[in-house]
Amino acid sequence: MAHTGTSARREFLAGCRDEAPLLLGVAPFGMIYGIAALAAGVPAWLAQLASAIVFAGAAQLVIVQMLAAGAGFVPIALTSGLLNLRHVLYSASMADYVHHLPRRWRLLLAYVLTDEAYAVAVLRYQQRHAGEADQAEQADSGTQAGGMDQVADLRHWYFLGAGFTLWAGWQLSTAAGLLFGTTIPPEWELDFAVPLTFIALLTLLLRERAGQAAALVAALGALAFAALPYKLGLVAAIVLGLTAGAWTVRRLEHAR
Template structure:
């Protein structure tokens, strides 16, 4: 199989289990968008152009509540600040790619895609060539099957961005289809089918993947504590404050040097 295709399909495969939470999430957005008075075509176009699940859902909820443009823009911007950290985290792995690739991956950089792709980057180092006088160079990393064979003296090509593309494409396609399903079939769902549980479950699943490092654990702990402590604030400002607190805690933990008895 073509190495690029193999990487792409591996990304699709590893991303697929998370779609069990994305499907009802997308349907919730589609239903909420129609309930807020958005035309069906605009609700679907927002999923394709914005591709920002949590922000989309918050915007339509605020639209239903009659919120103004400035509060909606501010809330959406704060919710998406986390993507700046995602971008900083993956930048070192994709800086060698052409601009068209970086723009495409930036568009596909969402919570679920990042969670799966960054683990691939962190667990699978770029293979380095091992010179062999009897044949072409081989790689020292047994996990480098994702790369095409290298000639003597050359590093094997890094194809992990194809894995990233597979993760992002799987999520994008699922989000579009689930949004459409919510728009088309949302009105026929029985009221007792409470599918709102999918939203917190989706992020809980991501949390278990991203709290393996000290920075992730610090950000999750601080954000959780802040959300509980500030839950009584009006307009759900406690969640906004929790996001900011979690970001600061994560940055602080990332730059703090661990002590001798402390695990990284």
């Protein structure tokens, strides 16, 4: 059906369009990452490659921050491996929407399943009812035989459009940071933007008591275990923070 092709393209472009405003928020992180990577001594080509193979802003910032602090292989792998674990949640949340797709589609969509692409795509999937007028209109202009489900199925193109836009924005802003980074004198201390970014994100995340307990204990732990080699103290601090968070959740549940 020729009509499916144009609808697919329409979904893809709609995904690109809806993801675009988020790039305003993402681009500064990409640039900060690029600049901080150079400051940490990462070769530019490798910093750019990392944006393609890791493709997770927070983890990439954590990696360069830890490299700059002289952390070893194992602590960095453990910390960023833990931090990225949240993607399993996104994956679980998307499972019902994409389980019918062929494996090659799921392999592709998994690659673009990042925070910001997830945020946009999950809204499109949840809009099912709100979008029915739109879908009915499309069905009217095409063959009726396809029915609602076939139109609904094309939302993976929307997901791909959102993911692709984010991917392109992330690569370009990384490149901009790397280009910019070589010209900036170290006195500007732009590497300080990384802990500032963590402070900003932390404030947004600390809404509930258990999360606050986890953060406080992890921060104190980072100081208490500062002397551990290879920055392993950071891993210990995070694990201790998670324990404190879980303990607080349990205690609040008992108090109820």
